[in-house]
Amino acid sequence: MLKRSTKIASAVIGLVTLVEAAAFSGTYLFHTRHYVSTDNAKVDGDAIEINAPRTGTLLSWSLTTGSTVSANEVVGRIEEIGSGGQPQRVIKAPRAGTIAATNVVPGQYVTAGTKLATAYDSVYVTARVAEEDIEGVREGSLVDITADAYPGRPLLGQVLDIQAATAGQFTIYPAAGTDPRNPQKIEQYVPVRIALLNTNGVVISPGMNVDVAIRRS
Structure with missing residues (x-):
């Protein structure tokens, strides 16, 4: 035979469990009635790739994650390799957007077409x-x-x-x-x-x- 105190404790635990289950069910039903989750x-987002226009050394690079750019904004310069005078070429953002990732640092050697950064014009x-x-x-x-x-x-x-x-x-x-x-x-x-x-x-x-x-x- 169970002691009276044990029976009371078991009953209390059972009641608490039922209350918690009822509260959970009520919350769940309220949520599903008002929300689709x-x-x-x-x-x-719609990705924008900023690529190296020429092969050479990256002289400057102004982009960081989270920065914004406008269309045709100059974001860096490359010293082109293979030309007699080693002219500098500017790097431009093709469209306005927010930078999600950059893949290069100044002084880095890159080849033409290398993806330098990824931006998004809408998120x-x-x-x-x-x-x-x-x-x-x-x-x-x-x-x-x-x-x-x-x-x-x-x-x-x-x-x-x-x-x-x-x-x-x-x-x-x-x-x-x-x-x-x-x-x-x-x-x-x-x-x-x-x-x-x-x-x-x-x-x-x-x-x-x-x-x-x-x-x-």
Whole structure:
């Protein structure tokens, strides 16, 4: 026979567990009712490559990660090798953008066409939403975003566009341990492009992993 105190303790533990489970279920239902969420999302952008116009030694280089450039801005100079007078050639940014990565330093020898830096003229989030959830997403909907690199700095976005959904597909190659006579459905995802409205003062770069919660309209 269990002691009375043991029975009371067990009952209390059971009650606390039920309360916690109910609270979790309530929070989950509230969230799914008001948001379409996915962690299958990354910061993306339209890349601009800045390449070496000639083979030679990099005399100067002004770009750093996070710096901005304008179209045709001079960002460096190369002393061309192989010419009699070894003339200097300027390096220009082809379009305006924000530098995401630089690959060189002054004094470095580079060959014509070498990628010196990568910039982006627009940065956005591409979220892959499960096909069965896409009906809850609308263009113009606000989006709460959390970047893995900045867990305590919430970001705000807005849905720009939604790609057309594709029909579910089936594969004839079932996973190990499943009945080979039953084709397995492949999970389908619809890419959703999200503009960044407020980055909360942090630098958001393409390739970052993010979680998104799209507010249902």
